Amino acid sequence: MKKIGISACFMYPDVERTVFGHKRLNYIENDMSVYLTRKGILPVLIPDVLPEILADILDEMDGFVLQGGADIAPQTYGAQAIGHWEGDGYRDQYELKIMDYAIRHSKPLLGICRGFQLMNVYFGGSLYQDIATEISNAHQHRSAELYDTICHPIEWVKGSLFESLYSHEKNPHVNTVHHQAVKELGRDLNVYAHSDDGLIEAFGYSGAPEGKVMGVQWHPEFSHTLGDKVIDADILLDLFIQHL
Numbered sequence: 001m002k003k004i005g006i007s008a009c010f011m012y013p014d015v016e017r018t019v020f021g022h023k024r025l026n027y028i029e030n031d032m033s034v035y036l037t038r039k040g041i042l043p044v045l046i047p048d049v050l051p052e053i054l055a056d057i058l059d060e061m062d063g064f065v066l067q068g069g070a071d072i073a074p075q076t077y078g079a080q081a082i083g084h085w086e087g088d089g090y091r092d093q094y095e096l097k098i099m100d101y102a103i104r105h106s107k108p109l110l111g112i113c114r115g116f117q118l119m120n121v122y123f124g125g126s127l128y129q130d131i132a133t134e135i136s137n138a139h140q141h142r143s144a145e146l147y148d149t150i151c152h153p154i155e156w157v158k159g160s161l162f163e164s165l166y167s168h169e170k171n172p173h174v175n176t177v178h179h180q181a182v183k184e185l186g187r188d189l190n191v192y193a194h195s196d197d198g199l200i201e202a203f204g205y206s207g208a209p210e211g212k213v214m215g216v217q218w219h220p221e222f223s224h225t226l227g228d229k230v231i232d233a234d235i236l237l238d239l240f241i242q243h244l
Contacts, residue, residue, distance in 0.1 A: 002244045004036055005046045005061035007095045007115070009069040010088065024048075032067050032112075035221035035233065041241065048094055058101045062244040063108035066095055066115025068219060071180055074129060077121045085129040085180075096122060102213070103205070108243040109213045110236075113178055116202075116215030123186025123205070131181050131199070139197045142179045148222035151175045151230050153196040161210045162192040162202055165239060166231055173230050174201065174218035181217070212243040 008026035015021045028045050036043040043065075046057060058064075073087030074080055076096075081087070095115070099122050102109040111119040117127055128134045131141050143150055151173040156163035166172055182200040185191065192202040192214070205213035220233035 001040055001042050002062045002241070003042045003044050003060060004244070005044050005058065005064045005098070006032065006036070007064070007066045007098055008045055008048060009067060010048070010091050010094075029067065029221070031219075031221040031224070032065075035237065036065065038237075038241070041244075046098060051097070054097065055101070058098065058105075061107065063240065064098055064102045064110070065240075066099065066109070066111045066118060068113035068115065068177070070114065071129070072114065072117050072121055072127060074127075076118075077126045079126060079129070082129050083133070092118065092121075103207075106208065106212075108240060109205075110240045111215030112221070113217060113219055116217050117178075117180060117182065119205075119213075119215045120182050120186045120189065120203075123189055125182060125186030125189070126184040128181045128183045131179055135181075135197075135199075137197060138199065139195070141176045141181070141195070141199070148175050148177055148219060148225045151226055154201055154218075154231075155194050155196060157191050157193060160190070160192045161204060161214075165235060169231055173226075174216075175222050175226060175230055176217075177219055177222065178217060209243070211239040214240075 006028055011025040013022050026048055033043055071085055071087035073089035073092050076092040095118055131138045154172045154174050188206045189203045190206050191200055195201050201217045204210055220236050223230050223233035
């Protein structure tokens with residue numbers, strides 16, 4: 001059975017929370033669990049433990065997925081926070097260890113939303129901290145109320161992996177649940193797709209076979225909400241699994 005290590009989302013102590021209010025929680029969003037679980041595939045939540053123990057756990061994984069969640073801390077890519085967008089620097093460091101392990105050991109890696117943004121940062125790129133206030137002509141990319149029920153058109157880069165992967169899609173759309181975005185592209189990253197307002201939506205690492213190390217700004221695990229209004233999420237997962 002192939003094991004996919006999934007980076008944890010963190011929930012910090014909050015005495016107002018009824019259950020485990022004084023404790024820090026590691027968790028996985030359930031749609032992600034369902035999306036990654038297949039016959040012969042075991043999703044494993046990677047705990048936040050001491051580095052020497054973490055290394056032993058990572059050695060057992062066949063590939064890794066970095067899931068969505070809190071913003072990247074601006075300090076992680078050498079910037080100052082604007083407004084209240086402080087992000088989660090603690091989680092950044094936890095996930096950067098996982099990402100660095102995957103790259104150094106040539107393990108398959110898929111970054112989703114936050115994971116996509118952190119991959120850009122790992123390779124030396126930067127982020128827009130808030131699309132709405134930093135990009136005047138950008139479309140709506142996140143609604144707290146509508147969440148994963150909104151989508152937008154996507155444009156494949158000519159000759160890219162994703163253009164061939166989704167060649168049958170005549171009017172491709174993806175869901176959109178993010179307010180931050182790639183600003184300066186990291187080194188050794190090949191862009192696969194843009195949103196219809198020009199933001200980078202997908203890329204792959206040029207130092208690995210195509211599809212082995214890649215990231216997407218949208219949430220394939222949420223695609224069931226919109227059904228055939230968005231591209232087939234299983235095609236992306238099939239590509240990733242081929243490299244395990």
